[in-house]
Amino acid sequence: MINALIAEALKLRRSLVLLVAATPPVMVFALGVLIVASGNGPEEWTMQTMAGSAIWAFFLLPMSVIGITALIAQLEHGPNTWSHTLALPVPRWQVFAAKVLVTLGLMAVVSFAVALAGWASVPVGLQFGDDLEMAGQFDPGLALQLYGKMFIAGLLVMAIQWTLAMRFRSFAAPVSIGIGGTFVAVAATSAEQGLYFPWLMPVNVLASEGSRGELAVMMGGLGGLIVFTLAIIWMSRRDWG
């Protein structure tokens, strides 16, 4: 399994996956600097951390999932390497499990980098404005908790996008569904039933009612694990013609 993981990680070298993974933290940093420098952003660290994580949960997380899962799948679909990889004397579930772990690892790194970029944008932004201050202190525990919960709540979306991306040779299907899901999530943010919509689960981590956030983490996390497991079993057994 370790060998399968290393092999999957090797495939990422010089690939567009890394470019897509680097985009969210860069965007969050640039946007954060502009907002802080304009003086129109939050003036307190807790609010600043939550505002940054909201952008991530609403928009950048689902878009990153679309891009990263589609491009990881295209590493195999593009040159048509499935026939080679799946004809090797290796348990197929290991190949797919390694792909899942690499995807999740990359998403975890991007989540952490976005949290870091949100923090780093504040001192830089303050340099550009006159008499600007950020009240209070940055709470790394709060940031890690927020981004960590969003990651777990986002597992179901990651599993759905990953499965679609691996199943379909063309990236049109996973990208269309991902964009559609993100759009519906933005349009139905405040809907009562929105909690059960996979693309809104990471957003619900920020809900004022604590129980709603906990439920989103539980459903997203458990749902993601179940979908990932079923997808690995199904793909290991299906024909690859």
Next chain:
Amino acid sequence: MTETVLTLQGVTLRYGKLTALDGVDLAIPSGAIYGFLGPNGAGKTTAIRCAMGLLTPQSGRVAIGGHDLKRNRRKALASVGAVIETPALFPNLTGRENLDVTRRLIGARPAQIDRALELVDMRDAAKRRVGHYSLGMKQRMGLARALLAEPRLLILDEPTNGLDPAGIRDMRALIRDLPTRTGATIFMSSHLLSEVEQIATHVGLLQHGRVLFDGSLDDLSRQQTPRLIVEASPADNAAAVIAGAGFANAIREGDRFTLADADALTTERAAALNAALHAAGCAVSELRLERADLETTFMTLTAQPEDAA
């Protein structure tokens, strides 16, 4: 009895109403270069995919090195290297990195990468990104990857597809030498009859998902219809002599006659015809008994000349 490396027994694969493979039986003997022939769409790649476990037939059995593919997939595939359809490599990685990905998956030693590169003469190009390779280089690198596990059976699906004449010649020479250099049995699909005829020791003919022939090239040549080629003038006199000698269905092209009366063609009758032609005052510039080439035999067996390449 010759050991069989790959066996397909009664393999049938259907897609809805379409039967892609219809009770395919193949036996690939150890040490052979087996040419798997058939027109485009005959089911060659489908059969290879079944042999590699990528497609599951509705009925039949596949065994590699004595291991049943369904029951013991890993052991069966452990002795196989394959290049299926195109040399599918990761274009963002170098040649060596591509081999390293597979090496790690199959748990091979790092030294096996150098050995495989040596075999296909790609050591110098291994540090370049595959995206910058020519098709011929990709084919060689794909072959190197298939050789990583030091396989007993090497499956090559249309290995010269898309190559220029020089590339085809080089690849053919490489494949021809592989059994001696690696000890591997080669199972090679192709729709190019001339290619197979030049390097194969055994052939299988597939059409519409059915095996029309499976055996050695010698066995096949024994099935090939002999022909007597006669060139004599004056042609009208020669035609009369040939008809008088009892050869039916002679095909006449100017002074040239092709006699394809399979039952009547013996060296004795050819000599008698020569004497009769001389006696009739005909000048005989050519008289030879030949067997049909693989292409003619293939067309005869498939009875659909327009399908063949």
